[in-house]
Amino acid sequence: MKLYESIADTLRERIEQGFYKVGDKSPSVRILSAERKVSLATAQQALWLLEQQQYVEVKAKSGFYVKAPQSATSIPQISRLTQYPLEVSQWDEVLALLSCREQPNILNLGRGLCDVTVPTLKPLMRLLSDNIKSRGQQLLAYDSLPGQLALRDQIARLGIVSGTQIQAQDLIITTGCQEALSISIQAVTKPGDVVAIESPCFYGVMQILNAHGLKALEIPTHPTHGMSLEALEMALDQWPIRAIMAIPAFNNPLGSCMPDANKQRLLQLAQHYDVPIIEDDIYGELAYKQPRPRTIQSFDQEGRVILCSSFTKTVAVGLRVGWIVPGRYRNRILHLKYVGTASAVSMTQLAIADFIEQGYFERHLRKVRQQYQMGRDVAIRLIKESFPDGTRISFPEGGFIIWVELPHGFDAVQLDKRMMQHHIKITSGSVFSASGKYRNCIRINYTRAALDEKIQAAIQLVGKEAQQLMNSF
Amino acid sequence: MKLYESIADTLRERIEQGFYKVGDKSPSVRILSAERKVSLATAQQALWLLEQQQYVEVKAKSGFYVKAPQSATSIPQISRLTQYPLEVSQWDEVLALLSCREQPNILNLGRGLCDVTVPTLKPLMRLLSDNIKSRGQQLLAYDSLPGQLALRDQIARLGIVSGTQIQAQDLIITTGCQEALSISIQAVTKPGDVVAIESPCFYGVMQILNAHGLKALEIPTHPTHGMSLEALEMALDQWPIRAIMAIPAFNNPLGSCMPDANKQRLLQLAQHYDVPIIEDDIYGELAYKQPRPRTIQSFDQEGRVILCSSFTKTVAVGLRVGWIVPGRYRNRILHLKYVGTASAVSMTQLAIADFIEQGYFERHLRKVRQQYQMGRDVAIRLIKESFPDGTRISFPEGGFIIWVELPHGFDAVQLDKRMMQHHIKITSGSVFSASGKYRNCIRINYTRAALDEKIQAAIQLVGKEAQQLMNSF
Numbered sequence: 025m026k027l028y029e030s031i032a033d034t035l036r037e038r039i040e041q042g043f044y045k046v047g048d049k050s051p052s053v054r055i056l057s058a059e060r061k062v063s064l065a066t067a068q069q070a071l072w073l074l075e076q077q078q079y080v081e082v083k084a085k086s087g088f089y090v091k092a093p094q095s096a097t098s099i100p101q102i103s104r105l106t107q108y109p110l111e112v113s114q115w116d117e118v119l120a121l122l123s124c125r126e127q128p129n130i131l132n133l134g135r136g137l138c139d140v141t142v143p144t145l146k147p148l149m150r151l152l153s154d155n156i157k158s159r160g161q162q163l164l165a166y167d168s169l170p171g172q173l174a175l176r177d178q179i180a181r182l183g184i185v186s187g188t189q190i191q192a193q194d195l196i197i198t199t200g201c202q203e204a205l206s207i208s209i210q211a212v213t214k215p216g217d218v219v220a221i222e223s224p225c226f227y228g229v230m231q232i233l234n235a236h237g238l239k240a241l242e243i244p245t246h247p248t249h250g251m252s253l254e255a256l257e258m259a260l261d262q263w264p265i266r267a268i269m270a271i272p273a274f275n276n277p278l279g280s281c282m283p284d285a286n287k288q289r290l291l292q293l294a295q296h297y298d299v300p301i302i303e304d305d306i307y308g309e310l311a312y313k314q315p316r317p318r319t320i321q322s323f324d325q326e327g328r329v330i331l332c333s334s335f336t337k338t339v340a341v342g343l344r345v346g347w348i349v350p351g352r353y354r355n356r357i358l359h360l361k362y363v364g365t366a367s368a369v370s371m372t373q374l375a376i377a378d379f380i381e382q383g384y385f386e387r388h389l390r391k392v393r394q395q396y397q398m399g400r401d402v403a404i405r406l407i408k409e410s411f412p413d414g415t416r417i418s419f420p421e422g423g424f425i426i427w428v429e430l431p432h433g434f435d436a437v438q439l440d441k442r443m444m445q446h447h448i449k450i451t452s453g454s455v456f457s458a459s460g461k462y463r464n465c466i467r468i469n470y471t472r473a474a475l476d477e478k479i480q481a482a483i484q485l486v487g488k489e490a491q492q493l494m495n496s497f
Numbered sequence: 498m499k500l501y502e503s504i505a506d507t508l509r510e511r512i513e514q515g516f517y518k519v520g521d522k523s524p525s526v527r528i529l530s531a532e533r534k535v536s537l538a539t540a541q542q543a544l545w546l547l548e549q550q551q552y553v554e555v556k557a558k559s560g561f562y563v564k565a566p567q568s569a570t571s572i573p574q575i576s577r578l579t580q581y582p583l584e585v586s587q588w589d590e591v592l593a594l595l596s597c598r599e600q601p602n603i604l605n606l607g608r609g610l611c612d613v614t615v616p617t618l619k620p621l622m623r624l625l626s627d628n629i630k631s632r633g634q635q636l637l638a639y640d641s642l643p644g645q646l647a648l649r650d651q652i653a654r655l656g657i658v659s660g661t662q663i664q665a666q667d668l669i670i671t672t673g674c675q676e677a678l679s680i681s682i683q684a685v686t687k688p689g690d691v692v693a694i695e696s697p698c699f700y701g702v703m704q705i706l707n708a709h710g711l712k713a714l715e716i717p718t719h720p721t722h723g724m725s726l727e728a729l730e731m732a733l734d735q736w737p738i739r740a741i742m743a744i745p746a747f748n749n750p751l752g753s754c755m756p757d758a759n760k761q762r763l764l765q766l767a768q769h770y771d772v773p774i775i776e777d778d779i780y781g782e783l784a785y786k787q788p789r790p791r792t793i794q795s796f797d798q799e800g801r802v803i804l805c806s807s808f809t810k811t812v813a814v815g816l817r818v819g820w821i822v823p824g825r826y827r828n829r830i831l832h833l834k835y836v837g838t839a840s841a842v843s844m845t846q847l848a849i850a851d852f853i854e855q856g857y858f859e860r861h862l863r864k865v866r867q868q869y870q871m872g873r874d875v876a877i878r879l880i881k882e883s884f885p886d887g888t889r890i891s892f893p894e895g896g897f898i899i900w901v902e903l904p905h906g907f908d909a910v911q912l913d914k915r916m917m918q919h920h921i922k923i924t925s926g927s928v929f930s931a932s933g934k935y936r937n938c939i940r941i942n943y944t945r946a947a948l949d950e951k952i953q954a955a956i957q958l959v960g961k962e963a964q965q966l967m968n969s970f
Contacts, residue, residue, distance in 0.1 A: 164813030
């Protein structure tokens with residue numbers, strides 16, 4: 025990262041964290057130059073970059089001023105810094121969420137699953153069936169410990185787009201991304217250790233920390249740019265952090281996407297403090313704009329980044345096929361895979377390998393990216409129309425999850441109870457924090473929001489009930 | 498357990514552990530009565546029981562004498578007590594074993610897998626394919642956290658034979674038995690804890706201990722009767738043991754089967770010292786004599802026994818379908834399943850449920866039990882003919898694994914290297930111990946020993962090479 029980029033980044037984070045508010049004058053070229061001990065030209069370049077990025081605007085003969093965010097709706101605010109690493113609890117809440125799977129009469133608006141009813145998945149079912157016929161009882165034998173070679177070959181080829189240059193032997197197949205994350209985290213920590221996570225953070229990761237006696241240090245994460253690197257640096261300085269866990273591409277639940285410059289800076293921080301990064305790229309292929317974002321791993325020259333991903337969000341959760349690019353932690357991760365599950369199911373791996381090789385995967389991705397982007401726009405419109413004033417909405421450029429922040433003091437747990445009377449399940453933001461944050465937030469899945477009137481009506485009903493709850497304050 | 502049974506058990510263990518040798522006079526009724534402070538009648542009853550069990554014989558007007566073991570060949574000796582809990586290593590050796598899966602030109606004589614080429618599995622492939630057609634993309638959705646209800650129902654029905662009286666809601670499906678064992682062990686321990694295991698012990702269990710920083714206390718285990726309860730009691734008295742892990746039915750690698758009286762006594766010990774038992778029943782259904790042995794769990798009234806099993810050894814390893822009866826540890830085990838893999842593959846679960854329900858499973862079991870019993874007899878004959886004098890062989894009454902003990906000082910690791918030159922892989926006994934035992938032992942899989950001349954020739958070749966290695970001492 026160049027010097028002026030780093031200066032611009034610092035300023036941008038201060039703006040995002042509210043040190044400078046919309047309309048405030050930004051530090052001048054002269055002040056910036058003095059403060060950072062750089063030339064006037066470098067300071068000028070930093071401010072130009074921020075102008076380009078729509079964070080500041082020039083007022084003639086006056087200087088640079090902080091600009092209002094570009095999104096038509098206000099995006100959620102970045103959370104405040106958590107002062108201490110915390111133990112995670114909330115298993116009961118997560119279990120209640122998961123138990124919805126067993127209740128088919130409940131419309132689950134908050135789930136983190138992709139649409140598995142799309143017609144572009146039909147060829148996958150055929151390939152599964154074909155494979156069973158052609159390979160027969162071969163499929164009953166043990167898979168090799170790292171997983172099916174045919175699938176690893178295909179995943180390695182896909183990596184090229186994200187900049188992840190790997191070969192089949194650099195990959196380990198897992199039982200879904202959850203196994204990938206679980207054994208990656210275990211591979212680099214021991215009980216009592218501190219792990220830096222995004223905040224809000226996917227509860228599946230937080231529950232891994234809970235189960236293995238690890239502490240979560242929540243790093244404020246911006247709805248568009250991802251983890252605050254300024255906050256992370258402070259945390260690395262202060263705490264013995266043993267791993268940094270991030271979803272840089274369309275993070276769950278914010279949908280934020282970390283700019284490449286930040287990925288490089290994150291990697292530099294990890295190098296400086298000698299900490300491994302666990303990168304979850306599960307939503308990366310669902311970028312609405314192509315080419316998809318690069319992975320942090322693609323900048324890594326030393327095997328420090330453990331890249332985890334899966335077909336759970338791109339194809340189907342029920343296949344349980346994930347993978348890890350384990351870098352320098354290969355032996356320990358292979359060991360943890362062996363002791364945890366020994367091996368994965370072969371028949372699903374082979375069908376996906378064929379699905380990719382025969383071009384169906386690319387076709388499917390094109391279709392669902394479109395469907396999800398439309399879904400996002402419909403969901404945002406419905407939320408704007410029906411939710412209480414002051415509601416803020418994330419604006420993801422990939423994936424299928426939206427983060428809705430209701431006014432301060434709103435109780436989404438209460439709203440959840442109300443919605444259950446309508447047989448609608450929402451996901452309260454409280455499960456995404458170990459420090460009691462986000463109780464005024466909810467996560468909404470918009471995979472079929474553009475297609476299904478029931479979903480649309482459900483979103484509107486959530487808004488209406490939220491409004492009533494507000495009025496009853 | 499009645500008093501006289503408990504006295505008989507103690508004596509039997511002393512005989513098995515060599516305190517009394519073949520031909521020795523056993524303690525008289527009078528001495529036994531004085532030593533154990535019981536009536537003469539009770540002491541008499543204990544000796545009669547031992548006579549019935551073929552451990553002692555009566556010589557007229559002289560008393561009871563220790564009898565030679567019934568098996569035509571000498572069975573392996575029970576190992577000596579290990580004095581301390583030990584950390585487990587040997588991952589490199591296990592990894593080398595597992596890597597054989599990727600080398601199809603190697604004949605793996607030592608593997609722990611069932612025969613997946615049998616024609617009685619054909620209906621399973623058809624059911625897999627039928628399910629995909631009839632259920633279609635439904636199969637791509639998330640499984641419920643405890644697993645498919647249809648399969649849990651079938652497993653609960655099967656339990657009746659083993660005395661395990663459960664219902665679907667008492668079961669959690671896992672990704673193979675390895676996940677079942679891994680999360681069960683984690684559920685009741687924390688790093689640094691001591692776990693009592695059988696010796697020799699399945700290396701997959703030992704590697705779980707290794708990965709999670711647990712220490713193994715190896716309890717001598719008898720080739721016919723299983724874990725020495727006398728040794729276990731001493732260990733429980735001396736060490737803060739947090740879990741007892743056992744394979745009571747046709748243990749891997751010894752093939753031993755714990756008598757019901759011992760199961761009850763084991764449970765009493767666990768109660769007395771308040772320790773959970775993790776019971777691996779993976780080979781239970783492969784008993785050559787029916788009805789199959791009862792589980793330890795079937796005697797348990799308080800949810801202390803965590804029963805783990807799977808279709809890995811009875812149907813096929815590649816399906817990765819196992820289960821747990823978690824007893825009182827349900828919540829923690831469900832949590833560990835969630836954080837470890839989130840859920841299992843549905844389509845394999847549903848096909849197995851149909852396979853059982855439609856009667857194919859029972860038919861398949863009848864067929865393979867026969868095949869394996871014949872395999873055992875062929876393997877024993879070949880080993881007796883071709884292995885060096887002084888070789889001892891286990892005599893399993895179920896499963897498909899035989900344990901061969903070569904004379905003291907023999908080096909099976911060396912033999913393994915020699916055999917690899919013939920593209921034959923054996924499993925050296927050393928991976929079954931954390932304390933360096935069993936380097937003179939090997940594990941042989943006899944699933945197809947009665948059917949396949951290549952296997953027969955390979956066993957003979959192992960014997961020949963072992964003989965040469967002995968001669969070169």
